[in-house]
Amino acid sequence: MLFAVAVFAPLFGSAIAGLFGKAIGDRAAQAVSILCMLLASACGVTAFVQLVYLGGSPGVVSLGTWVQAGSFHVDWALRYDALSAVMVAMVTTVATLIHIYSLGYMSHDATRWRFFSYLSLFSFAMLMLVTGDNLLQLFFGWEGVGLASYLLIGYWYDRPAACAAAIKAFLVNRIGDLGFALGIALVFFTFGSIDLSTIFAGVPQHQADTYTLFGTSWRAYEVIGTLLFIGAMGKSAQLGLHVWLPDAMEGPTPVSALIHAATMVTAGVFLMARFSPVMEYAPYALAFVTFIGASTALFAATVGCVQNDIKRVIAYSTCSQLGYMFIAAGVGAYQASMFHLLTHAFFKALLFLAAGSVIHAMSDEQDIRRMGGIWKKIPITYGVFWVGSLALAGIYPFAGFYSKDAILEAAYAAHTGIGTYGFWCGLIAAFLTAFYSWRLIILTFHGKPRADAHTMAHVHESPAVMTIPLILLAVGATVTGFTFYEPLTGPNWTQFWGHSIQLAAGNNVLETLHHVPDWVELSPSLVGIAGILLAYLYYVAAPRLPVLVAGHFPPVYRFLLNKWYFDELYDAVLVRPSFALARVLWKVGDATIIDGVPNGLAALTAGGSAQVVKLQTGSIAVYAFAMLIGVVVLSLLVLLLLVVR
Amino acid sequence: MNWTLALPEIVLACCGMAILLIGVLQKRDTFHLCSMLTVGAFLITAELVVSGSPGLGYNGLFTVDTFSTFVKLLVLVAATLGVILSLDYNEHANLRRFEFPVLMLYSTVGMLVMASASNLMSLYLGLELQSLSIYVLAAFARDELRSSEAGLKYFVLGSLASGLLLYGVSLVYGFSGTMEFARLAQALSNPAHVSPGLTVGVVFVIAGLAFKISAVPFHMWTPDVYEGAPTPVTAFLSTAPKVAAIALLMRVMATPFGHLLVQWQQVIILVSILSMLLGALGAIGQRNIKRLMAYSSIGHMGYALIGLAAGSEAGLRGVLIYMLTYVFMSAGTFACILAMRRRGRMLEQISDLAGLSRTDPGLALAFAIFMFSMAGIPPFTGFFGKYFIFTSAVQSGLWTLAVIGVLTSVVGAFYYIRIIKVIYFDAGGAEFDHCPASLSVVAAAGALFTTFFFVLPAPFIAAADAAAKALLL
Numbered sequence A: 001m002l003f004a005v006a007v008f009a010p011l012f013g014s015a016i017a018g019l020f021g022k023a024i025g026d027r028a029a030q031a032v033s034i035l036c037m038l039l040a041s042a043c044g045v046t047a048f049v050q051l052v053y054l055g056g057s058p059g060v061v062s063l064g065t066w067v068q069a070g071s072f073h074v075d076w077a078l079r080y081d082a083l084s085a086v087m088v089a090m091v092t093t094v095a096t097l098i099h100i101y102s103l104g105y106m107s108h109d110a111t112r113w114r115f116f117s118y119l120s121l122f123s124f125a126m127l128m129l130v131t132g133d134n135l136l137q138l139f140f141g142w143e144g145v146g147l148a149s150y151l152l153i154g155y156w157y158d159r160p161a162a163c164a165a166a167i168k169a170f171l172v173n174r175i176g177d178l179g180f181a182l183g184i185a186l187v188f189f190t191f192g193s194i195d196l197s198t199i200f201a202g203v204p205q206h207q208a209d210t211y212t213l214f215g216t217s218w219r220a221y222e223v224i225g226t227l228l229f230i231g232a233m234g235k236s237a238q239l240g241l242h243v244w245l246p247d248a249m250e251g252p253t254p255v256s257a258l259i260h261a262a263t264m265v266t267a268g269v270f271l272m273a274r275f276s277p278v279m280e281y282a283p284y285a286l287a288f289v290t291f292i293g294a295s296t297a298l299f300a301a302t303v304g305c306v307q308n309d310i311k312r313v314i315a316y317s318t319c320s321q322l323g324y325m326f327i328a329a330g331v332g333a334y335q336a337s338m339f340h341l342l343t344h345a346f347f348k349a350l351l352f353l354a355a356g357s358v359i360h361a362m363s364d365e366q367d368i369r370r371m372g373g374i375w376k377k378i379p380i381t382y383g384v385f386w387v388g389s390l391a392l393a394g395i396y397p398f399a400g401f402y403s404k405d406a407i408l409e410a411a412y413a414a415h416t417g418i419g420t421y422g423f424w425c426g427l428i429a430a431f432l433t434a435f436y437s438w439r440l441i442i443l444t445f446h447g448k449p450r451a452d453a454h455t456m457a458h459v460h461e462s463p464a465v466m467t468i469p470l471i472l473l474a475v476g477a478t479v480t481g482f483t484f485y486e487p488l489t490g491p492n493w494t495q496f497w498g499h500s501i502q503l504a505a506g507n508n509v510l511e512t513l514h515h516v517p518d519w520v521e522l523s524p525s526l527v528g529i530a531g532i533l534l535a536y537l538y539y540v541a542a543p544r545l546p547v548l549v550a551g552h553f554p555p556v557y558r559f560l561l562n563k564w565y566f567d568e569l570y571d572a573v574l575v576r577p578s579f580a581l582a583r584v585l586w587k588v589g590d591a592t593i594i595d596g597v598p599n600g601l602a603a604l605t606a607g608g609s610a611q612v613v614k615l616q617t618g619s620i621a622v623y624a625f626a627m628l629i630g631v632v633v634l635s636l637l638v639l640l641l642l643v644v645r
Numbered sequence B: 001m002n003w004t005l006a007l008p009e010i011v012l013a014c015c016g017m018a019i020l021l022i023g024v025l026q027k028r029d030t031f032h033l034c035s036m037l038t039v040g041a042f043l044i045t046a047e048l049v050v051s052g053s054p055g056l057g058y059n060g061l062f063t064v065d066t067f068s069t070f071v072k073l074l075v076l077v078a079a080t081l082g083v084i085l086s087l088d089y090n091e092h093a094n095l096r097r098f099e100f101p102v103l104m105l106y107s108t109v110g111m112l113v114m115a116s117a118s119n120l121m122s123l124y125l126g127l128e129l130q131s132l133s134i135y136v137l138a139a140f141a142r143d144e145l146r147s148s149e150a151g152l153k154y155f156v157l158g159s160l161a162s163g164l165l166l167y168g169v170s171l172v173y174g175f176s177g178t179m180e181f182a183r184l185a186q187a188l189s190n191p192a193h194v195s196p197g198l199t200v201g202v203v204f205v206i207a208g209l210a211f212k213i214s215a216v217p218f219h220m221w222t223p224d225v226y227e228g229a230p231t232p233v234t235a236f237l238s239t240a241p242k243v244a245a246i247a248l249l250m251r252v253m254a255t256p257f258g259h260l261l262v263q264w265q266q267v268i269i270l271v272s273i274l275s276m277l278l279g280a281l282g283a284i285g286q287r288n289i290k291r292l293m294a295y296s297s298i299g300h301m302g303y304a305l306i307g308l309a310a311g312s313e314a315g316l317r318g319v320l321i322y323m324l325t326y327v328f329m330s331a332g333t334f335a336c337i338l339a340m341r342r343r344g345r346m347l348e349q350i351s352d353l354a355g356l357s358r359t360d361p362g363l364a365l366a367f368a369i370f371m372f373s374m375a376g377i378p379p380f381t382g383f384f385g386k387y388f389i390f391t392s393a394v395q396s397g398l399w400t401l402a403v404i405g406v407l408t409s410v411v412g413a414f415y416y417i418r419i420i421k422v423i424y425f426d427a428g429g430a431e432f433d434h435c436p437a438s439l440s441v442v443a444a445a446g447a448l449f450t451t452f453f454f455v456l457p458a459p460f461i462a463a464a465d466a467a468a469k470a471l472l473l
Helices: A002-052 A082-105 A112-131 A135-153 A160-191 A196-201 A220-235 A244-250 A253-262 A264-274 A283-304 A310-330 A334-361 A379-393 A399-413 A417-445 A453-458 A464-489 A493-497 A509-515 A518-541 A545-552 A554-561 A563-594 A596-615 A620-644 B003-025 B031-051 B066-092 B099-116 B120-138 B145-176 B181-187 B196-212 B221-228 B231-237 B240-254 B258-284 B289-310 B313-338 B361-375 B381-395 B399-425 B437-455 B458-472
Strands: A059-069 A072-080 A210-213 A216-219 B055-057 B062-064
Touching: A002 A059, A002 A072, A002 A082, A002 A112, A059 A135, A072 A082, A072 A112, A072 A135, A082 A112, A082 A253, A082 A264, A082 A334, A082 A464, A082 A493, A112 A135, A112 A253, A112 A264, A135 A160, A135 A220, A135 A244, A135 A253, A135 A264, A160 A196, A160 A210, A160 A220, A160 A244, A210 A220, A216 A220, A220 A264, A220 A283, A244 A253, A244 A310, A253 A264, A253 A310, A253 A334, A264 A310, A264 A334, A283 A310, A283 A417, A283 A563, A310 A334, A310 A399, A310 A417, A334 A379, A334 A399, A334 A464, A334 A509, A379 A399, A379 A417, A379 A464, A379 A518, A399 A417, A399 A464, A399 A509, A399 A518, A417 A518, A464 A493, A518 A545, A545 A554, A554 A563, A563 A596, A596 B258, A620 B145, A620 B196, A620 B258, B003 B031, B003 B055, B003 B062, B003 B099, B031 B066, B031 B099, B062 B066, B062 B099, B066 B099, B066 B231, B066 B240, B066 B313, B066 B437, B066 B458, B099 B120, B099 B240, B120 B145, B120 B196, B120 B231, B120 B240, B145 B181, B145 B196, B145 B221, B196 B240, B196 B258, B221 B231, B221 B289, B231 B240, B231 B289, B231 B313, B240 B258, B240 B289, B240 B313, B240 B458, B258 B289, B258 B399, B289 B313, B289 B381, B289 B399, B313 B361, B313 B381, B313 B437, B313 B458, B361 B381, B361 B399, B361 B437, B381 B399, B381 B437
Parallel strands: none
Antiparallel strands: A059 A072, A210 A216, B055 B062
8 A cells, every 4th residue: 555655646746736737836836746755755665664674575556457358468556576665665765855856956947847747757657667567567657757758858848959869868768668569579479468477477387488580499588588678778778779868968957867867777677677587597688688788887988988068977877887787687686786776876866966966056057177166165065976976986885885896796706708798897897987987076176167257156055955865865875885785685685585586596696796706806996996096197186198198099089079979870870861761751652652642543533524524415316326335335245245155 | 813902003193183183173373282282192102002912913014012112112202302392492483383293293103113013014114104204394494495405305315215125125025925024034044045135135124224223324314404404303303213213123133134143244233333433523523513413313323233233132232221321312412402592593503502501500511411421421321321232242242343332432522522611611602592491301301311320220221121032032
């Protein structure tokens, strides 16, 4: 019951704010949606605590039948187990903080009721996603967050860049969604149901099932795993389908914090963990997951090093951290990936909101080249930024230290080729992460002020309604690491996770990760510190060095600055040909053929009509002649048929 | 001999003579009285038709079965509507003569005989009685050049058609030795032994009857006569005689020549296709709504012939349902056309309808219902008529016919819906004169039947089914 309240309170808030926001005014709309979120987070956290710490039993909250067609049966039902409970608790908590923060951040906006309605709608969709008891409901939430994210990215719809970013996010996500939808279809094809319990119960029976694709047979689990992962790639902005995430920074900053750090982008990781019973038996799909995750982690970290927009740097860092989570999922350490998801939600939301606070202070300036020298003026923001960055870089004792270590150790402990690839990519990315985080801190807060005097005169600390969520998130970014390390990834992980994560018989990566060599355990912290030192060297001790380096390797620099030319590649390979094809279909297909055929037929008919009417001369002789000709022709026809027979 | 079989016809004919007497003997104007008496006579006849028992009489000349009952009732309904439609027009057009309803009555007697004919001779008698009365009716506005021309044209060409029919009858008689339907059916039970001469005779009979239903290529009189004849005559012409003639064609084709299906089927198919095409194409360019209705009726007969071409019970049933729906649509449409009068002058141009939706929304709605129904748009009756016809064609494997039918009804939909567009979307002219009650009644009856047929179609379909079964026995 509490669980259902946690899920549906945001929907209620969204409906009230969205439908009646104009009538009841911004203040009332904000109040309703925030109260609903507070209620939701109270219920969500209580439900989580009850299940995990007070020995509550997992179950399913059934809400009614949705689809009933032949053997295809779908219910509206909320799945209540450790995986969904931890997600619900995290999502409601972070979302509530962000709602409160938005009070301050959006205080100058004209249609705040709309913003809060979207924000609550998004929270509801995300909660539906994580509590879905069947794949269709999960997909409903999946599409719901896609829609809400489209609305929120394009919230400032009078900015062309925001609209373009919203459309881009939606379209790129659809590619992933196609994979997910096909995956659902194949699940139904294989298991005869899309109900999670039925699927997981049927896993042993369908081990040997194959699916023939392009003339070759594949194990059904591999195909399902790959298709679901393609869906996850879209939502979680993995290499190839990542292009929407940096552009999505066009939305208001709380949106970036909620959607593009804490919740929506983690849906893919959640999906992998949710499907662990099936994924465990799809080794090739898992290897693919690790490969993409590791590549993304490295790729996004390299790009993050050269970006100049404060939010884009954090966006690439998100991309990179999601890559870590997939590395862990791919080597079978779903617990570690969920752990990182949890800690990341806190410290990344923190970083985004702190960045928002900086932007707020700098009169909407986002370019770090025009910042600097403001740390004394906004001490709280500065402080929490440090906390967030320390957590991100994985420095003891902050949250990221525990979760990132767990992932890298798991990757190493997997002792597979792809695991090793993941480990090394992750390690390099960890170095780069620390580097760009401190590059960001130094350029943003330190040095001489590079903004104009007018802006500098206005720099001020944000109001309490913004700083309090920041401080709470900073606490979260600190404590979630050592609090949850043991229960989530320790040897007794089953006490926490129950049956929500299931491992194959031979999967003991979680035990072995505690017994990796010392250098593996130490290396993430060491490279983190090295990254910080390098950033210090570059931007404080010898500020001419970065220019020198960039000048010596211009192709490398440009390659990174242009984000590996992914956008340009897609533009040339996909977007332009699509436009060209669409133009051909429009001009030739539609205007010429589809319009032309009926128009031509109509002209033909009109012509025929004119001819027919011409026969009607009015002369009896002609009429009589026509009748006689008619009789003769008909008689001949009959006789001819007689002869033929 | 069971002479009571023909009781309805006898009573109706006697009524006709009585009404004629009344008209002649009364000094004052008796048009209205005679019209009302004619309607009464139709009602009495209808009652007699319903209560009559089936059987074969008059030495095989005359038969009564479920088919003849269905057709007779439909003919009587159509004729009644026709008489009612003429009341107001004749008052205004100075045609208020008592002979008018009497001629309609005798034409109807002829149609009833046609429906019951079971011998080529009685067939011819009924047909001629029906036709001769209508020749006179078509030329009834004798001071008007167009009307006289229409009457004369119809008479000359009708005579030619009768000649063709008689020639065909003589060929059939010559090669089979009988004119009785039942014996003909026996004699022709083995198509392989049928001589080509007899087949040619059948084609001539078809030609003669095709003229009456204005099927291509025997249709050419239709636009001229429809336009020239007084409008109530056109309304009458387009309903009752069509029903009688197509019923006759059905009986002749199904009963005596039923075994020759493979031989005449191609002829009917060809005639049907040509009628549908010409009906669709010819109507597009028309500006005169009566001419448009002429082409429309040619097209409708083409559709009805599809059912006959199918030759199956479903097909014959489809034809009967089609004619049932057609009578109400057509009578209703003509009621609307007759209401097109401005300051005492009849209007016939489609463009005169512009703006009707604002000046007379009720009439506009009725017009729209009939046009949608003619175009075959559900839930109006026109859709069901076409539906039964096309399904029967598909069941009998006549895909070509069904496809052409669907395509031509698309073309047809254009000119029907164009009228609706003129009524509802074109800038308007002045108001029409007040619509008389007689026309309102017919238009409302037609519109109600057309609109609400789909609510309770079962009894009509069952009746048509029973009638079709009677033919094939």
